[in-house]
Amino acid sequence: MDFAFDARTEELRARLLAFMDEYVYPAEQVAHEQRARLASPWETPPVVEELKAEARRQGLWNLFLPDAEYGAGLTNLQYAPLAEITGRSPQLAPTATNCAAPDTGNMEVLAQFGDERQKKQWLQPLLAGEIRSAFAMTEPEVASSDATNITTHIERTSDGADEYVITGRKWYISGAMHPDCQIFIVMGKTDPDGPDIRRQQSMVLVPRDTPGVTVERAMQVFGYEDHYHGGHAEVVFDHARVPVSNLIGEEGGGFAIAQARLGPGRIHHCMRLIGMAERAIELMCRRAVSRTAFGKALAQQGVVQNWIADARVQVEQLRLLVLKTAWLMDTVGNKGAHTEIQAIKIATPRTVVGILDRAIQLHGAGGVSQDFPLAELYAGARTLMLADGPDEVHQRSLARRELKKYL
Template identity: 90%
Template sequence: MDFAFDARTEELRGKLLAFMDEHVHPAEAVAAEQRAALGSPWETPAVVEDLKAEARRQGLWNLFLPDAEHGAGLTNLQYAPLAEITGRSPQLAPTALNCAAPDTGNMEVLAQFGDDAQKKQWLEPLLAGEIRSAFAMTEPEVASSDATNITTRIERDGDDYVITGRKFYISGAMNPNCKIFIVMGKTDPDGPDIRRQQSMVLVPRDTPGVEVRRAMTVFGYEDHWHGGHAEVIFDQARVPASNLIGEEGGGFGIAQARLGPGRIHHCMRLIGMAERAIDLMCQRAVARTAFGKPLAQQGVVQEWIADARVAVEQLRLLVLKTAWLMDTVGNRGAHTEIQSIKIATPRTVVDIIDKAVQLYGAGGVSQDYPLAELWAGARTLRLADGPDEVHQRSLARRELKRFL
């Protein structure tokens, strides 16, 4: 395994680091001011569109998509250090580069499984950053950590599908520019194979019977930057049968294909969030004095900073190994490592950010610093794309299998 950055990665890293320093970080305060003045909290501040235009001009666009026809054609190993950099400003940078979830996963689904008409109608405007999208899988009445539990019905009726169900925590759905939902439901609820009961369909937001009912908060945050998280009702929403993605019964497999890259992208960005927290810790430690000496000279603070650095370096190596394996043996061959980083990275980064919050005292839990929002985002990722316990269960079974 050779994790040295190749020439293209080095070039993009240099451009992206400059873009962050010159455009993204200065825009954070501007975006907050603009959002406060908007008529709706879900509207996009003008500065975000400015960032998107500049990123596209510089060739920092759709870096996440390995498909050279539609994206930048980067490998996972090439994209990893770039995604990490965007994690330093998770509210703005991923969106600025058109590399923000859930759009990234939805574009991957359409690029891999969509037909030509679906790509023309939905993938192309998503790739251009003209619209946003949402992925509707999670439901409040069942344990959605087991996707076979979902109860939303997708019933064939002549040349149409009729969708009925209730979803919640549907990321991006509050954004008024969210024009399309990818909805996962059951087309064959009584089928003998529980992993062939589900299908996915494209449901335009303006379809009669689709109601975005309310915004769901995340630790009290409405998460405006990611278009919010909504409860969405599908009350006999009717779409053409041509809106089916792939084949009937293929929904579970498509979901698994979608979640593999999504999990590693989250982990890449989490490392960037941890780096931002370490920077903030160091800044605070040298600037504040307590009990007669700078915080930087307090032993416990030095331990926090040292432990954080060791943990980030360990995580980065594991994420890079996972990216390398995904590139060389595929997602299935990297299954153990994908689950390992999904367990280890959010948990560790939450702890690092928590120490930074502690160092900032009351300021750490306030809106004056990004730490509280970073903590909420990192903590949520212990649930998103499968909770820790699901990955631990699967990983332990794989380990034990060798001895049974």
């Protein structure tokens, strides 16, 4: 068993680490200051565009796509340590390298299921970082942890116009507030009374400027608006009409496409979460050696030493599980890695939330302030216990698979 990264991964890691040190970390404060001067909170700070240009110049672009025709052609195992590095600055680094959700998942959907026209019109500008996108699945009126519950209608017109009419309400639609968001991938029901509940859904491409599409409001996450990722919005589709040619794949294929999209998305989140945990450990250590309480450096306090030791052990465990999952996805496919994908989705967010919680505690009042990234990292990590399926859904499925061996 060889735990070493291959030569290409090591070379990209070195370049990405240097990019983070030279460009990304110094830009964090700059972006914060620039955002305060923007006319709209959803505009992109100029430094972000500078980072994107530099990342593209250095070849640190579209690293997430395993398809060499569209992306870097890296395997999941090769991409894992790179995504971890970008997770250390989740507000800037993924966007700078064009590896930010929800665009990554949408690009994967278009690359895998889109036709040539859809790829030319939407995938190519997304790959170039010229536009942004959103994925509209979650709904406020139903338990969206069960995707078969969605109620948005995608109905074929009967007037000979060869169009779909989309009617429904979505919320927490990531990326929808970004001024460059030009396309929604919308999941709804084309066959609501079909006998197979997993063949009732389809996905269609809906341009943002389609009449009947209204972005009603921004949704906050623990009080944060997640500006860098284009925010999260409540969106209404009121008899919005699009050509039938905007269907992705086939009618009834929406549920399967969603599962294909969410598998890589889940592991990408977990990769970046490990980077967030590493950033938290670094901040804990720097704080511990620089502050004194009750006559001793915090680093000499037993409880602080325990926190740091436990965090290191937990991160090493998570990293091995994520790398194993990435390897399985590469070798036996997403279905073959189903158990491990669910395991990392359960284990990684809750563990990283615990590490961030202790880091915040160690920083005292500073930990919950805007002077350190910990509070925002905590909000992001805690949200991932819900995003891409609540932990309890994955626990239910994983337990059933284990119990099946004994029935």
